[in-house]
Amino acid sequence: MSGRRDIRRDLPDSGGHSLRYIGIGPDNRVYVSFGSPCNICLPRGLQGTIVSMNQNGSDLRRVAWGVRNSVGFDWRGRTMFFTDNGADRMGDDIPPDELNQLRPGGFYGFPYFGGQVRLRGFEDAPPPARQIPPVFNFQAHVAALGIHFFRSLGGDALVAQHGSWDRSVPVGYQVVRVRFRGNRPVSATTFIGRVGRPVDVKEAPDGSVLVSDDAGGAIHIFRR
Template identity: 45%
Template sequence: MRLLLSLLLAFSSLPALAAAPLDRLSVPKGFHIALYSDQVPDAREIALGAKGTVFVGSNDAGKVYALTDTNGDGVADKVRVIASGLQLPVGVAFKDGDLYVSAVSRILVLRDIENHLDDPPKPVVVTDRLPTETHHGWKFIAFGPDGKLYVPIGAPCNICDPGPDHGKLIRMNADGSGWQDVARGIRNSVGFDWQPGTHRLWFTDNGRDMMGDDMPSDELNEIVGPGEHFGYPYCHQGDTLDPEFGKGKSCRDYVPPVLKLGAHVAALGMRFYTGKQFPTSYKGAIIVAEHGSWNRTKKSGYRVMTVRLNGSRVVSYEPLVSGFEQDEKAWGRPADVQPLPDGSVLVSDDLAGSVYRVTYKP
């Protein structure tokens, strides 16, 4: 009895991790946000399995999680650790029953994972030839419409000439063979997706630091042709030459962003919305997780944004979820977004160690 009483007292004294912070969040009229799970430390990229499993990579936790909602109530009732001890396993991508995981210099795969959630297989190395630097070494990964695995290789610095092995986006076959460069001049992309209909790849890119509070902007980019160069380290935000590396260069020689997202907002995961639950104005829009600034005098980002498009032209850029930061104090940092088959959208938060679910019901 004494042990039971002690346990009850201990649990009653735990902080309310979910209810109070969620009350601070703002969403447009008719939208709702609820906790999907608060048991996912350092939650980063989200991927969906064929059987409804929600896979989540992590930043500093070194773990990969599998979340399941067995009764369909919109809340994960079981969270499993399916891999641990990995180096920054931020990226997760699902294909043909297998889960691919990025771990800085390696891509790993867990075979037939959804049939072995309680006894996960040992990760198998797909490739271990990626750069070993951890500065911008974490990787958002995804399979494209061509069946190939797309992998960004960030610049190993704030600002430098990254050389041919960094500052780019590559693709490879699922077995790790057939590497190809897709685009260059990319400082650090931690989110990309393919536009429905056009199948063109769009990606976020984080601008450099130490040029002041308001320079340069993070970018939303579209790849129109193979081998395009998006400016880094010579030209930032499509119109500003770098004080050091821009000498003798012209921004006209590089692809400008489709949209300037704002300085230091740290735009990470992004997905096109193709569901039917949200209003029709969201169909084909891009939803972007903005992780938030770390070195700006006044914080920026800390929100989830909607970018509406007409083809490749931006129509609007407005908040979907805000309130992760108030009075210059942040309790949450959105890292990725992932639409579910029912049209709702999951949002990962690595600061709160949580995943939220955004729904629409007027």
């Protein structure tokens, strides 16, 4: 590809959570998420973080840590919100998947907490910093991924729930609308159901909803 160049090469290996999410913030910086390398373990270096950098790759900053696996973030005004997948193998109903509000430099709890539930193997371990708790809890195992704030929905967010793989009764496999009151999320309800395994959501210029589905290998368009 003509003109391609690497802007940063010293980025971490996140093992089983290696999918990156990337976006340009309202400050014109590049934001990238890095998953933790396992189900429940202590991340190393920049594993389990969200970072920002200049568009030329310089001035790398850690803006969030203690993140298990964030595969979606977006801004409401100048405030970033990001999803985070909860740990597996602790039962059908804990820990929750999370929606978090970014406080630059903040610690979000992993591997000591999932939501505000102490995680297996770290029940008695002292966290290295005070946890910033989620601003909203999704049902455990829905696999909340992409999030996008929609002008056509009055600033509410749509979140892609990729769907569970290890729950006795499957959950997720849908797109939910997260309603906001002021700058706080207050509820989540099904907006689009039966859409394969949704990964991300975006708003088209005409207000249509675009949903990527990695089970069907397709991008679906939903017009209002």
